[in-house]
Amino acid sequence: MSIAEIENEIVEEFELFGDDWEGKYEHLIDLGKHLPLIEKQYKTDERLIKGCQSKVWLRSILKDEKIFFSADSDAIITKGIVALMIRVISGHTADEIINAQLEFINKIGLMEHLSPTRSNGLVSMIKQMKLDALAYKQ
Amino acid sequence: MTIETITKKSTLNIQKLRQDFPILSKKVNGKPLVYFDNGATTQKPKQVIDAINNYYQTQNANIHRGVHQLSIDVTIAYENARTTVQKHLNAALSQEIIFTSGTTESINLVANSFGKKYIKSGDEIIISEMEHHSNILPWQILCEEKGAVLKVIPINEKGELLIDEYKKLLCDKTKIVAVTHISNTLGTINPLKKIIALAHEKNIPVLIDGAQALPHIKVDLQDLGADFYCFGGHKIFGPSGVGILYGKEKWLNEMPPYKVGGGTIKTVTFEKTTYADLPLKFEAGTPNIEGGIGLAAAIDYVNEIGLENIGAYECELLEYATAKLSGIEGLRIIGTAKEKASVISFVIEEVHPLDIGTILDKQGIAVRTGHHCTQPLMQHFGIPGTIRASLVFYNTKEEIDILVNGIKKAIKMLK
Numbered sequence: 001m002s003i004a005e006i007e008n009e010i011v012e013e014f015e016l017f018g019d020d021w022e023g024k025y026e027h028l029i030d031l032g033k034h035l036p037l038i039e040k041q042y043k044t045d046e047r048l049i050k051g052c053q054s055k056v057w058l059r060s061i062l063k064d065e066k067i068f069f070s071a072d073s074d075a076i077i078t079k080g081i082v083a084l085m086i087r088v089i090s091g092h093t094a095d096e097i098i099n100a101q102l103e104f105i106n107k108i109g110l111m112e113h114l115s116p117t118r119s120n121g122l123v124s125m126i127k128q129m130k131l132d133a134l135a136y137k138q
Numbered sequence: 139m140t141i142e143t144i145t146k147k148s149t150l151n152i153q154k155l156r157q158d159f160p161i162l163s164k165k166v167n168g169k170p171l172v173y174f175d176n177g178a179t180t181q182k183p184k185q186v187i188d189a190i191n192n193y194y195q196t197q198n199a200n201i202h203r204g205v206h207q208l209s210i211d212v213t214i215a216y217e218n219a220r221t222t223v224q225k226h227l228n229a230a231l232s233q234e235i236i237f238t239s240g241t242t243e244s245i246n247l248v249a250n251s252f253g254k255k256y257i258k259s260g261d262e263i264i265i266s267e268m269e270h271h272s273n274i275l276p277w278q279i280l281c282e283e284k285g286a287v288l289k290v291i292p293i294n295e296k297g298e299l300l301i302d303e304y305k306k307l308l309c310d311k312t313k314i315v316a317v318t319h320i321s322n323t324l325g326t327i328n329p330l331k332k333i334i335a336l337a338h339e340k341n342i343p344v345l346i347d348g349a350q351a352l353p354h355i356k357v358d359l360q361d362l363g364a365d366f367y368c369f370g371g372h373k374i375f376g377p378s379g380v381g382i383l384y385g386k387e388k389w390l391n392e393m394p395p396y397k398v399g400g401g402t403i404k405t406v407t408f409e410k411t412t413y414a415d416l417p418l419k420f421e422a423g424t425p426n427i428e429g430g431i432g433l434a435a436a437i438d439y440v441n442e443i444g445l446e447n448i449g450a451y452e453c454e455l456l457e458y459a460t461a462k463l464s465g466i467e468g469l470r471i472i473g474t475a476k477e478k479a480s481v482i483s484f485v486i487e488e489v490h491p492l493d494i495g496t497i498l499d500k501q502g503i504a505v506r507t508g509h510h511c512t513q514p515l516m517q518h519f520g521i522p523g524t525i526r527a528s529l530v531f532y533n534t535k536e537e538i539d540i541l542v543n544g545i546k547k548a549i550k551m552l553k
Binding site (some may be wrong): 053074077 | 522
C-alpha cells in the first residue's frame with residue numbers, strides 16, 4: 001500500500017469513533033502497546049528526539065531500498081501516535097517518505113498534538129523521519 | 139498558609155464570585171471547564187476586562203508629556219495605577235514601583251543593571267534549588283559574563299529551604315540573594331523575613347520573585363524589607379504583558395538604566411545623555427498602558443474580596459484537595475512543606491504526567507504537566523515532571539472531585 005492509502009485506512013479506522021474521545025484514545029493507547037519497539041541497545045541519547053515533556057527514541061534502517069523505523073517513548077499516548085506514524089511511513093522509499101503529506105493527523109483529530117510547541121515532540125519526530133530518509137538518499 | 143488563616147473559616151460566596159469570570163462558564167471538549175492551571179496564568183474578572191475595554195474605547199492616548207486632554211487624563215490614570223500597586227504592596231514610595239512586562243523582565247532588569255554596577259569576578263550570587271528558570275538564567279548569564287559564582291540553597295525532601303545551609307553560603311563575597319516567595323512547582327512559602335534578615339546582617343540585598351505569591355497572600359514590602367520584589371499582572375487576575383519591579387529607592391537611584399529610549403531621559407546630546415528620575419529612568423518607550431490600568435483594576439478587585447478571605451478559603455481547598463488526591467492509589471504529592479500555598483504537584487506510579495494531562499484535558503480539566511520551568515528541582519526529586527493543579531479562590535471542592543474522578547479514569551485507561 002502507498003503512504004496515502006495507509007493514511008486513508010487510518011482515517012476510516014478513526015471515523016468509527018465519531019465523537020467518542022475515550023474510544024479514540026483507548027485505541028491510540030492500544031496501538032502504542034504494539035509499537036515496533038527499538039532494541040534496547042539502540043535506545044541511546046543520539047537517537048532521542050527531544051520533545052518538551054515526553055521522550056521518543058527513533059531508529060531507522062535501510063533494507064532493499066526501503067526504510068524501516070522502530071521507536072519507543074516514555075509516554076503511552078505519544079507511543080500510540082508514534083505507532084501510527086511508523087505504520088504510515090515505515091517500509092517506503094526515501095522519496096515517498098520525503099514527499100509524504102501526512103494529512104491523516106489532522107483528519108483523525110490529533111492536530112492538537114502537532115502544534116510546534118506541543119510537548120510530545122511529534123513535529124520533531126516527523127522532521128527526524130524525513131531527515132533520515134534524506135540521509136539514505138545521499 | 140499560616141495557622142491564623144487556617145483557623146479563620148472562609149465566608150466567600152464562591153458561586154457569585156465565579157460569575158465575575160466569563161471564561162469559567164465555557165465548555166472545553168464538551169465538558170464544563172475546570173481550570174486548575176492558575177499557576178501558569180489566572181483568569182480575568184469582567185472588572186479587568188471592562189477596564190481594558192474602557193481604556194481603548196474612551197482613554198487611549200500616549201502618556202507623559204502630552205499637552206492635550208486625553209494624554210493628560212490617561213497619564214493620571216496610569217500614574218494612579220502605579221499608586222494602586224504601591225499601596226497594595228505597602229511600598230514606601232510610588233517611584234519605587236517600576237512597570238515592566240512581567241516577572242521575567244523585572245528579574246532581568248535587576249540582573250543586568252545591578253549586575254553591571256556591582257558584580258565583579260569572584261563575587262557570589264545566591265539563589266535556591268526551587269527557583270523558576272526565570273530566576274536562574276539571568277543570574278547564570280551574569281555570572282558567566284563577570285566571572286562570578288552562582289551558589290544554590292538546597293532543599294529538604296518536603297521542598298523546604300535548608301536555612302542552615304543558606305547561612306553557610308552567606309559570606310563577604312555574596313553580592314545579592316534572589317529567591318522565590320512561593321515555589322511555582324511545590325507551593326512552598328519561603329520564610330522571607332528570616333532569609334532577608336540574615337542577608338541584611340551582612341548588608342547583602344535580597345530580590346524576591348513574587349510571581350506566585352500575589353494571588354494568594356498579602357505582601358507588605360516595608361514589613362518584609364526586601365530590596366527588590368518582582369511579579370507579573372497576569373498571575374493576579376490582571377492582563378498579561380505587564381509586571382512590576384519594586385526596588386528600594388536607594389538601589390534604583392544608583393543602578394544604571396537597563397533599556398533606554400523615549401521617556402527615560404532628561405537631556406540628550408550626541409555627546410552625553412542625562413537620565414530621568416525614578417521611575418521613568420527604567421521605563422523606556424511607550425509602556426503597556428492598558429496593562430497598567432488593567433493591573434490596577436485586578437488589584438482593586440482582589441482587595442474587594444480581601445486577601446484574608448481568599449487565604450482562608452484557599453487553605454480549605456488545599457486541605458481538601460490534598461486529602462482527596464492522597465486517596466488515589468499510586469499518587470505521590472511532590473512538595474509537602476508546612477507552609478504551603480494552594481499549589482499541588484504530584485506524580486502517579488508508572489504513568490507519564492503528559493498522558494494524565496492529555497486525558498484530563500479531554501474531560502475539560504486544565505492542569506499543567508512537565509517540569510514547570512524548574513528542571514533542577516525535577517533533578518532533585520529524580521522525576522521527569524509532575525502534574526500540577528494550582529488553585530485559586532474561584533475553584534471549588536466540586537471541581538476537586540471532578541479532578542479526582544478524572545485522574546482515576548485516566549489511570550484506568552492508561553495502565
